[in-house]
Amino acid sequence: MRRECLCLLIVFAISFASGIRYEPTWESIDSRPLPTWYDESKLGIFVHWGVFSVPSFSSEWFWHDWKESKLPGIKAFMADNYRPDFTYADFAKDFTAEFFIAEQWASIFKSSGAKYIVFVSKHHEGYSNYPSKYSFSWNSMDVGPQRDIVGELADAIRTNTDMHFGLYHSQYEWFNPLFLQDKANNLTTQDFVNFKVLPEWYEIVNKYKPDIVWSDGDWEATDDYWKAKEYIAWLYNDSPVKDKVVINDRWGYGIGCEHGGFYTCGDRFNPGHLFKHKWENAMTIDKYSWGYRRNARLSDYLTMNQLIETFVKTVSCGGNMLLNVGPRHDGIIDPLMQERLEQMGEWMSLNGEAIYATRPWTYQNDTVNPNVWYTNKTLNGVEVVYAISLEWPSNGTLHIAAPFPSVSTTVVSLLGYQHKLNWSISSSGGMNITLPDLKGDNLPCQWAWVFKLEGLIKQKRKIPFRMPKFDVNKPPHPHYRPNVSYH
Numbered sequence: 001m002r003r004e005c006l007c008l009l010i011v012f013a014i015s016f017a018s019g020i021r022y023e024p025t026w027e028s029i030d031s032r033p034l035p036t037w038y039d040e041s042k043l044g045i046f047v048h049w050g051v052f053s054v055p056s057f058s059s060e061w062f063w064h065d066w067k068e069s070k071l072p073g074i075k076a077f078m079a080d081n082y083r084p085d086f087t088y089a090d091f092a093k094d095f096t097a098e099f100f101i102a103e104q105w106a107s108i109f110k111s112s113g114a115k116y117i118v119f120v121s122k123h124h125e126g127y128s129n130y131p132s133k134y135s136f137s138w139n140s141m142d143v144g145p146q147r148d149i150v151g152e153l154a155d156a157i158r159t160n161t162d163m164h165f166g167l168y169h170s171q172y173e174w175f176n177p178l179f180l181q182d183k184a185n186n187l188t189t190q191d192f193v194n195f196k197v198l199p200e201w202y203e204i205v206n207k208y209k210p211d212i213v214w215s216d217g218d219w220e221a222t223d224d225y226w227k228a229k230e231y232i233a234w235l236y237n238d239s240p241v242k243d244k245v246v247i248n249d250r251w252g253y254g255i256g257c258e259h260g261g262f263y264t265c266g267d268r269f270n271p272g273h274l275f276k277h278k279w280e281n282a283m284t285i286d287k288y289s290w291g292y293r294r295n296a297r298l299s300d301y302l303t304m305n306q307l308i309e310t311f312v313k314t315v316s317c318g319g320n321m322l323l324n325v326g327p328r329h330d331g332i333i334d335p336l337m338q339e340r341l342e343q344m345g346e347w348m349s350l351n352g353e354a355i356y357a358t359r360p361w362t363y364q365n366d367t368v369n370p371n372v373w374y375t376n377k378t379l380n381g382v383e384v385v386y387a388i389s390l391e392w393p394s395n396g397t398l399h400i401a402a403p404f405p406s407v408s409t410t411v412v413s414l415l416g417y418q419h420k421l422n423w424s425i426s427s428s429g430g431m432n433i434t435l436p437d438l439k440g441d442n443l444p445c446q447w448a449w450v451f452k453l454e455g456l457i458k459q460k461r462k463i464p465f466r467m468p469k470f471d472v473n474k475p476p477h478p479h480y481r482p483n484v485s486y487h
Helices: 002-017 036-041 062-067 072-081 088-094 102-111 149-160 177-184 191-208 228-237 304-316 335-354
Strands: 043-047 116-122 164-170 212-216 279-284 319-325 372-379 382-389 397-400 411-414 423-425 431-434 449-454
Touching (some): 036 164, 043 335, 062 072, 062 088, 102 149, 102 335, 116 212, 149 164, 149 191, 177 191, 191 228, 279 304, 304 335, 304 372, 335 382, 335 449, 382 397
Parallel strands (some): 043 319, 116 164, 164 212, 279 319
Antiparallel strands (some): 382 449, 397 431, 411 449, 423 431
């Protein structure tokens, strides 16, 4: 008896010493510090893959837009290509994944310079990319690839890269009978949450131990209906990833951009200014879809200039960018998407010093030069400011007004160029940097150029934090989908 009591005391002491126990309230949940690895990473890869990758037409919302919204373009596509009694479930057998090689995907994602990945374990269609106990006959082991997609990718990422592995998981399922019944009861019952949502949430964390739990599909019900606070408290207190896991903000209607680990606020959220909370810009290479589209045009994909500009602005304003790709049903990642990721990696290999583990500076955008955005960090005890120019000035001089240079201490260099640069104090304020005579292939990189500023005079300025405001009568993260035309 004494031994048992002693053991209990030891367990209690260890638990007490390990840190705070978080309560299932937003006040307590929001008090948890964000693990530093996430903020320092800056770039992640999002992967949307599922049964929607088989029709690969319109977007990942294909099923909903066919049966619920009844979009004419999708109805015509189905009428012309499939028998009249064809169902969405019939697509699942063709989700074959025969060319899915997890190690190849890991290599492609690593080449981008990203430090984490968020993979869709289940989208709103309800199909799980792993053998879920709670999704019988509608998962990747029972129908389709007959493989544990999540497990294979998690192993490959952890074995072959230093990337953090995260999972996106939708609470919502468009046509799940349990959810439809709860809705018919005005959400006064929670059978869908108790028998489907929560069991799956616990399942993916205990089985795959993701470093990121990225929730979605929250907008039709409150966080109380989803029992989100209770789940997050378990995640922070008792889960196998409690010390390193990061969560987003999509846990119930009205919670987005208000509570959670990092804010997403809305799809493709990029405020262009600094605000107090860590945030993430979840966006896509395809302007119109998160899933693969066979009918996408070249102009539908963002160029590298557009991607780099989005990324630089995001990091300068304190955010991370989560860049989405949508593989084909057979597991091939489109070569154009692969090229974008490799080019991103090329840029990061040269300029990552100005990105990884940086902080927002006193100014985000230059006060007179709209093409220049700033980051900063401390190197060897000295503050360094990085001025990232989205254009290479044609007149041979980069004029920036925000920095306060010192004639005796300020040193300017260009990342990827071995010599120091000459500069002078501008008569109108700021500094003029004389650019080296480089053109075309002789430039250090093709897209944005980083000027490293050391020994500036320190500045103090009250930074006007601004929080975005949303119309409470609209979903907090509207789904940006194309006007579907087929013929």
